Amino acid sequence: GAGVSQSPRYKVAxxxxxVALRCDPISGHVSLFWYQQALGQGPEFLTYFQxxxxxxxxxxxxxxxxxxxxxxxxxxxxxxxxxxEDSAVYLCASSPQAGGREETQYFGPGxxxxxx
Amino acid sequence: xxQGEEDPQALSIQEGENATMxxxxxxxxxxxxxxxxxxxxxxxxxxxxxxxxxxxxSGRLRVTLDTSKKxxxxxITASRAADxxxxxxxxxxxSKIIFGSGTRLSIRP
Numbered sequence: 722g723a724g725v726s727q728s729p730r731y732k733v734a735x736x737x738x739x740v741a742l743r744c745d746p747i748s749g750h751v752s753l754f755w756y757q758q759a760l761g762q763g764p765e766f767l768t769y770f771q772x773x774x775x776x777x778x779x780x781x782x783x784x785x786x787x788x789x790x791x792x793x794x795x796x797x798x799x800x801x802x803x804x805x806e807d808s809a810v811y812l813c814a815s816s817p818q819a820g821g822r823e824e825t826q827y828f829g830p831g832x833x834x835x836x837x
Numbered sequence: 838x839x840q841g842e843e844d845p846q847a848l849s850i851q852e853g854e855n856a857t858m859x860x861x862x863x864x865x866x867x868x869x870x871x872x873x874x875x876x877x878x879x880x881x882x883x884x885x886x887x888x889x890x891x892x893x894x895s896g897r898l899r900v901t902l903d904t905s906k907k908x909x910x911x912x913i914t915a916s917r918a919a920d921x922x923x924x925x926x927x928x929x930x931x932s933k934i935i936f937g938s939g940t941r942l943s944i945r946p
Binding site for chain 2: 725754756761762763764765766769777779780812814824825826827828829830831833
């Protein structure tokens with residue numbers, strides 16, 4: 722079946738521009754995670770959804786970052802007034818059950834964001 | 838902040854040799870996972886080991902876990918060119934998975 726998909730795959734934004742990154746999880750997966758991965762580093766947790774509920778947003782670096790999953794499937798990560806330090810790969814992952822941290826997470830290919 | 842730290846940061850070996858990567862973490866865990874990431878792609882889950890397990894095998898992969906030392910190792914036997922990738926350990930934190938900084942493995946032909 723289809724895996725996790727993300728769009729766009731690449732995004733170049735001018736500093737100050739707003740961007741929206743989309744994640745389509747595996748159908749029926751309850752848990753959805755967003756991660757930020759800087760060059761040469763491991764992914765860092767941003768936020769977690771259980772169905773449509775955002776249960777943990779402790780990793781969002783500032784109030785310029787906002788995520789939603791209104792119908793419990795597709796999720797959007799929005800970054801307002803982008804800054805150069807936002808340049809990174811943004812990874813989305815889903816898992817079948819609630820919680821997700823005790824089971825396999827299935828990752829999308831990521832969106833590579835470059836802020837100029 | 839990243840709980841897991843992999844060692845070495847980079848490893849280059851000859852095809853056919855075994856590769857060993859280590860991961861150390863700081864707080865108690867319920868499980869530890871290893872993921873692989875090929876250049877420019879998302880992560881692929883390799884193996885999960887629970888805190889009450891000491892060793893686990895999957896194909897050419899062998900993972901050990903020592904909770905007293907808060908460390909884990911990933912052994913890849915009979916390495917192949919396709920094993921070239923970054924490898925990350927991930928531990929379950931209070932409410933999320935925390936990844937280490939990774940080991941970059943290169944397999945020389």
